[in-house]
Amino acid sequence: MVDHVNISFEEWNGDKLSDLILEYLLKEELLPKNWQSMLRKSLALLDEPEASHHNFRLLVHSIIESTEDTKGVFNAILRVHICLWILYSWCRDEGNLESAYLSAEYSILHLWDKAKTCQDRKSKTAFKGLLSTYHLISDEYVNIVIGPVAEHLHAASTAVSSPSGIDINLKLFDVMGRVALRGLWMSEELRELNIEDNELKDAEYHSIQENKLDELTVTMKKLIKNNPVLHSPFKDSQAIDLGLALYLFSLDSRNDEFVVSWLEAIVNRVEFAFITNSMYPTTLEKFQELLMHKNTKDKDDSYKEKVTRGSILFPLLATYCSLYRATKLSSVIKEIVDEHLPSCTLQYWYPNKTSEEHMYANSKSHGLATTGFPLTPEEVLTHIGKECKESNQYWELSAVKEGHPHIVLSACRYYRYPVPFNLLEDWIIQYSEN
Secondary structure, eight states, X not given: OEEETTEEXXXXXXXXXXXXIIIIIOSTTTSOHHHHHHHHHHHHTTTSHHHHHHHHHHHHHHHHHTOOSHHHHHHHHHHHHHHHHHHHHHHHHHTOOHHHXXXXXXXXXXXXXXXXXXXXXXXXXXXXXXXXXXXXXXXXXXXXXXXXXXXXXXXXXXXXXXXXXXHHHHHHHHHHHHXXXXXXXXXXXXXXXXXXXXXXXXXXXXXXXXXXXXXXXXXXXXXXXXXXXXXXXXXXXXXXXXXXXXXXXXXXXXXXXXXXXXXHHHHHHXXXXXXXXXXXXXXXXXXXXXXXXXXXXXXXXXXXXXXTSXXXXXXXXXXXXXXXXXXXXXXXXXXXXXXXXXXXXXXXEEOOXXXXXXXXXXXXXXXXXXXXXXXXXXXXXXXXXXXXXXXXXXGGSHHHHTTOTHHHHHHHHXXXXXXXXXGGHHHHHHHXXX
């Protein structure tokens, strides 16, 4: 604080403001008592992130349910934003950003579901502010929580602090998806920095952001290289996190060599798991189910058929192996499926006309699944190209049309939907032309 006669100045940042709001302004006018209770429970349970996030979800849902018109949407965004900043401030003080990260992701999805139809500038500006806080939390999560442990062999695995290899596997795939998603948001910001004539608005700022994205990509590579558990998906649904990572890497050809080596490691590990009848990818989701799977000694054909009835993982691997022209790996994938998964339904998911209504709040199951996925390289890309043309509702989603396409990817990560292949259409066309 600087004193000059009777005038003093003090900087009030977000942390200072959140403390003052929590102490003085959380009254009936801003948050009714039942909402205050939800926020306080969320803050009190920071050492149990899932419980903390559960209470914050209830708070967001209650605030949104109270909205009746455009003004109500604007007020809802502001209230959620204030509460999120308070949560973030407390999480940072406690050294545990988990609840803040999940709650920020949940907030942007549900508030976009309300704000997407608002045409007033105030609501749009308020939503951009909420989105900025989400990015701030994501940046801190990547740089402070993940960056340091990604540097050293097995450090991230050790940081999970669990004696169970299953726990470590599930957490690291989840973390990888989060880091990849942040990178995709950054790549979109870089794209937006270009004006219509492709001249840069601010070359220096663009260069800084480009360097940050490069650093994040390096962090991703180190995380994967230093934690071989990321070569061994235990759950078929981990194709979602793999899809985010592979899509991020695909945006820069400098990553091609790394991606091919990573795909080779994954395919080889999966093949070995099937040959040894061990932890091959299954449709099982819960920890206890995976633990029972690991401890089941008699994994006969009927058991294997039961836990591998469908797959999005093998279509994803086959697609990227085809795009990277890794024909030997494509052949291995086909051999794995033919020999070990003769009854498995190879499928993939695309948004449909109902997705706009249900995508952001996950209010109902939506989208469509296509089956009969081929595995030879030429057939794979022909099949996907055809499906993308016939299932093109991705491009009609409000978030995509309004310039926030990665809100859709955030929804895919949070609600566990596959990354739409529509994003790869240009690459598939280019492949076909060459």
